[in-house]
Amino acid sequence: MSAPVRFCFDFSSPYAYLAAMQIERLAFRHGRTVEWRPILLGAIFKITGMRPGPDMPMRGDYMRQDASRFARLVGLPFRWPTVFPISGVAPSRAVYWVEAHAPEKTGALCRALLSGFFADDVDPSSDAGILRAARAVGLKGTEVLAGTQDPVVKERLKAEVDAAIAAGVFGSPFTIVDGEGFWGADRLPQVELWLEGKGR
Amino acid sequence: MSAPVRFCFDFSSPYAYLAAMQIERLAFRHGRTVEWRPILLGAIFKITGMRPGPDMPMRGDYMRQDASRFARLVGLPFRWPTVFPISGVAPSRAVYWVEAHAPEKTGALCRALLSGFFADDVDPSSDAGILRAARAVGLKGTEVLAGTQDPVVKERLKAEVDAAIAAGVFGSPFTIVDGEGFWGADRLPQVELWLEGKGR
Numbered sequence: 001m002s003a004p005v006r007f008c009f010d011f012s013s014p015y016a017y018l019a020a021m022q023i024e025r026l027a028f029r030h031g032r033t034v035e036w037r038p039i040l041l042g043a044i045f046k047i048t049g050m051r052p053g054p055d056m057p058m059r060g061d062y063m064r065q066d067a068s069r070f071a072r073l074v075g076l077p078f079r080w081p082t083v084f085p086i087s088g089v090a091p092s093r094a095v096y097w098v099e100a101h102a103p104e105k106t107g108a109l110c111r112a113l114l115s116g117f118f119a120d121d122v123d124p125s126s127d128a129g130i131l132r133a134a135r136a137v138g139l140k141g142t143e144v145l146a147g148t149q150d151p152v153v154k155e156r157l158k159a160e161v162d163a164a165i166a167a168g169v170f171g172s173p174f175t176i177v178d179g180e181g182f183w184g185a186d187r188l189p190q191v192e193l194w195l196e197g198k199g200r
Numbered sequence: 201m202s203a204p205v206r207f208c209f210d211f212s213s214p215y216a217y218l219a220a221m222q223i224e225r226l227a228f229r230h231g232r233t234v235e236w237r238p239i240l241l242g243a244i245f246k247i248t249g250m251r252p253g254p255d256m257p258m259r260g261d262y263m264r265q266d267a268s269r270f271a272r273l274v275g276l277p278f279r280w281p282t283v284f285p286i287s288g289v290a291p292s293r294a295v296y297w298v299e300a301h302a303p304e305k306t307g308a309l310c311r312a313l314l315s316g317f318f319a320d321d322v323d324p325s326s327d328a329g330i331l332r333a334a335r336a337v338g339l340k341g342t343e344v345l346a347g348t349q350d351p352v353v354k355e356r357l358k359a360e361v362d363a364a365i366a367a368g369v370f371g372s373p374f375t376i377v378d379g380e381g382f383w384g385a386d387r388l389p390q391v392e393l394w395l396e397g398k399g400r
Contacts, residue, residue, distance in 0.1 A: 044258075047258065048257050048259055057248050058365075059370050061368060066382075073390055073399040170256075181265075181266075187386060190386070198273060200272075
């Protein structure tokens with residue numbers, strides 16, 4: 001079995017949503033599983049000097065238009081959230097708690113949180129958003145919500161942000177295949193070529 | 201005849217090279233021509249607060265690796281230039297002079313300047329680089345070089361930078377189809393889908 005594909009993302013990234021809905025099928029086609037790695041880009045932006053795209057003059061307007069068009073082109077529902085950006089702390093912790101306690105649900109939970117945010121306008125950092133996503137994938141919502149306060153999970157998220165920085169992750173989504181990083185939802189076709197052994 | 205595809209780019213952009221080698225065939229497949237619009241991103245970065253990707257911590261390392269891999273995946277030669285970045289002023293002026301005096305050579309000149317830079321390590325801002333590219337496409341090199349000092353061409357470049365800003369161009373390459381902007385070489389597949397009438 002080849003190594004998993006590592007999918008690093010921030011919950012405030014519309015492009016993470018667009019890629020998250022495709023990455024598992026893409027990996028499975030090549031005999032790979034996916035390691036879901038929610039991270040907090042805010043900490044990383046301090047190192048790179050980048051700012052969130054939506055905050056930038058010109059680029060912010062582009063992103064709003066582009067993310068919506070991207071969704072139409074790949075056939076996914078999309079609406080820009082009413083509350084944006086949000087802190088990724090709570091939903092990221094929920095993901096790591098689920099990975100530890102019901103690992104087979106991890107990908108489904110990530111997709112439910114992201115699609116809740118970018119298709120249904122439900123804030124994934126809110127208690128209601130976490131409860132809704134957890135229940136949608138067959139988990140006990142109150143257990144998942146309580147899990148976000150688990151000290152082990154809190155430390156895990158910090159460690160994953162550090163690991164992402166060490167691996168060169170500076171944007172979202174950032175997909176790592178056998179040590180090779182690919183930034184952006186629009187790079188999934190190149191991730192697929194790489195998995196096919198091309199470009200090496 | 202449908203409106204031309206407008207291809208805005210900065211000569212210091214490796215992704216401009218990767219897209220420039222493909223954009224004309226892509227446009228032609230859909231009955232479109234290409235308007236080649238070299239611009240100066242430095243002026244635009246002052247508005248957006250962005251910095252050149254290669255200068256950024258983490259992102260710079262990624263770009264060097266990514267541009268090379270991108271070239272391998274699309275089958276183009278590539279090497280990171282010895283002198284980088286360069287000022288796009290002289291080669292951009294050369295392009296606008298040629299557009300005014302031998303318009304059918306405009307695209308070929310852009311490709312010769314960009315591939316000279318990113319495949320053959322020839323600085324396109326140098327006199328030698330401009331002479332080489334002009335001659336490669338069948339133009340009189342000394343005429344093109346002299347053209348870069350033409351006051352009309354100098355004003356034209358300034359006007360094109362202003363027009364690009366007005367059109368929302370904040371990165372390179374930036375392809376505009378019927379008013380719809382697409383940022384990045386990795387968006388050419390989406391440009392093609394758009395030209396096919398999808399996603400509208």
